[in-house]
Amino acid sequence: MPYSKEHKRRTREQILRAASHAFRAEGVGAVAIPKLMGQVGLTHGGFYAHFESKDALVAEACAAAFGEGGENLLTKVAEGAPGDELRAIIRAYLSRSHRDTPEVGCALPSLAAEIAREPAPVRHAFTQAVSGYLQQLGAYMPTSPADADAPDDASHDAIGDDALVLLSGMAGALLLARAVDDPALSDRILRTSRAFYTRTFAEKGGEAEAGKTT
Amino acid sequence: MPYSKEHKRRTREQILRAASHAFRAEGVGAVAIPKLMGQVGLTHGGFYAHFESKDALVAEACAAAFGEGGENLLTKVAEGAPGDELRAIIRAYLSRSHRDTPEVGCALPSLAAEIAREPAPVRHAFTQAVSGYLQQLGAYMPTSPADADAPDDASHDAIGDDALVLLSGMAGALLLARAVDDPALSDRILRTSRAFYTRTFAEKGGEAEAGKTT
DNA sequence: TGTACATCAGTGAACGCGCGTTCACTGATGTAC
DNA sequence: TGTACATCAGTGAACGCGCGTTCACTGATGTAC
Numbered sequence: 001m002p003y004s005k006e007h008k009r010r011t012r013e014q015i016l017r018a019a020s021h022a023f024r025a026e027g028v029g030a031v032a033i034p035k036l037m038g039q040v041g042l043t044h045g046g047f048y049a050h051f052e053s054k055d056a057l058v059a060e061a062c063a064a065a066f067g068e069g070g071e072n073l074l075t076k077v078a079e080g081a082p083g084d085e086l087r088a089i090i091r092a093y094l095s096r097s098h099r100d101t102p103e104v105g106c107a108l109p110s111l112a113a114e115i116a117r118e119p120a121p122v123r124h125a126f127t128q129a130v131s132g133y134l135q136q137l138g139a140y141m142p143t144s145p146a147d148a149d150a151p152d153d154a155s156h157d158a159i160g161d162d163a164l165v166l167l168s169g170m171a172g173a174l175l176l177a178r179a180v181d182d183p184a185l186s187d188r189i190l191r192t193s194r195a196f197y198t199r200t201f202a203e204k205g206g207e208a209e210a211g212k213t214t
Numbered sequence: 215m216p217y218s219k220e221h222k223r224r225t226r227e228q229i230l231r232a233a234s235h236a237f238r239a240e241g242v243g244a245v246a247i248p249k250l251m252g253q254v255g256l257t258h259g260g261f262y263a264h265f266e267s268k269d270a271l272v273a274e275a276c277a278a279a280f281g282e283g284g285e286n287l288l289t290k291v292a293e294g295a296p297g298d299e300l301r302a303i304i305r306a307y308l309s310r311s312h313r314d315t316p317e318v319g320c321a322l323p324s325l326a327a328e329i330a331r332e333p334a335p336v337r338h339a340f341t342q343a344v345s346g347y348l349q350q351l352g353a354y355m356p357t358s359p360a361d362a363d364a365p366d367d368a369s370h371d372a373i374g375d376d377a378l379v380l381l382s383g384m385a386g387a388l389l390l391a392r393a394v395d396d397p398a399l400s401d402r403i404l405r406t407s408r409a410f411y412t413r414t415f416a417e418k419g420g421e422a423e424a425g426k427t428t
Numbered sequence: 429t430g431t432a433c434a435t436c437a438g439t440g441a442a443c444g445c446g447c448g449t450t451c452a453c454t455g456a457t458g459t460a461c
Numbered sequence: 462t463g464t465a466c467a468t469c470a471g472t473g474a475a476c477g478c479g480c481g482t483t484c485a486c487t488g489a490t491g492t493a494c
Binding site: 026027029030108109110111112113114115116117120123124126127130131159161164165167168169170171172173175176178179180181182185188189192193196200 | 240241243244322323324325326327328329330331334337338340341344345373375378379381382383384385386387389390392393394395396399402403406407410414
């Protein structure tokens with residue numbers, strides 16, 4: 001046998017990691033396989049020993065960007081602020097640092113518009129990944145994950161209404177903050193949204209459960 | 215003189231309109247000049263009699279997509295519901311029809327991620343257009359357009375905090391509803407967000423001003 | 429321990445393709461006489 | 462009113478380029494003896 005199984009696995013992971021960063025930073029359409037392989041220190045031909053096509057890579061990289069194994073932005077931030085997870089998540093999501101480093105940030109604001117135009121398998125992988133992300137976020141929210149209503153279409157797992165609104169709202173704010181070319185306006189979008197979502201979802205008047213803090 | 219000035223103006227406008235639709239539906243990178251000119255019934259070479267480059271077209275089409283002259287989504291919807299403009303805007307923005315026809319919808323969810331990676335002139339045109347849009351939206355909101363605080367950076371025109379949060383939040387919800395491949399989940403994102411933004415911004419407990427309705 | 433061998437990750441030339449843009453041209457048009 | 466002319470919107474072949482993908486190859490490696 002040539003090389004080791006471990007060697008191939010590592011190369012594949014390197015490609016996947018580079019892709020998940022590049023896609024978020026530059027967009028799926030702007031990332032070329034030759035350039036991507038160059039970043040990993042290989043030539044373009046070798047790509048097809050690891051992935052069937054660019055589309056297959058996009059699908060996998062989407063999942064990776066949201067952090068399928070639980071090692072993602074949400075858990076990392078939450079671990080750093082025990083007892084105050086939700087406020088910490090909102091603060092981090094709507095930070096200048098998140099705005100300025102899309103390559104390691106949430107894939108929703110950077111990729112969702114392009115994913116919506118991608119073929120079915122890619123959209124499916126994205127949906128699965130974002131669903132997991134939403135469930136994770138919901139676990140940190142005051143209202144319990146599954147709401148008691150909606151008797152007609154009670155299916156899509158355990159995603160809470162609040163998590164849906166919070167994540168999509170923060171994603172929209174980050175999207176706008178990144179697009180705008182006036183730094184003062186961009187900062188203001190972050191500040192205003194941070195205050196709004198903290199006040200609405202991470203303080204007493206949330207939805208259920210009252211608690212600590214003034 | 216050949217043809218008339220009017221003739222040239224009309225052709226230019228046709229290209230611009232086709233571009234603003236195609237960009238929103240397919241993304242800037244996926245729209246090719248040859249295909250675009252074909253849609254207008256012309257060949258690709260003629261494009262450069264009307265626009266200096268594709269980038270110049272993108273910048274103008276962004277402005278057009280938001281409706282620079284005041285003839286846009288917001289005013290159209292508001293006119294149809296005198297006295298209840300804000301609720302009507304939220305309902306229309308987060309409707310299935312808006313989700314399913316991006317080519318004539320708001321440019322924020324469909325184009326912002328790509329615009330953030332575009333050269334400076336394009337980003338500037340986008341920022342101007344979205345600022346106007348935000349001001350227009352603010353005019354329909356309970357709180358007055360310019361807030362009384364922020365003495366250090368009081369510059370960016372008259373965009374209210376509420377308008378910032380509402381537009382970016384709705385854009386994020388539409389973005390997510392379009393990306394997801396599960397129709398039930400997509401509908402739920404729209405329904406939940408519509409209820410949330412209506413409750414938060416278009417009912418008595420808004421920010422200031424109490425009024426009608428129960 | 430040393431050598432022959434089979435495997436297959438990685439190489440790089442080549443493919444067909446569509447892109448944005450240029451340019452010599454053509455032919456429909458409004459104006460001057 | 463009818464004809465000659467100048468203008469320039471629109472044509473379409475051509476440019477250089479980089480894309481995704483294929484494929485005959487090469488050479489580093491783990492295994493068998």
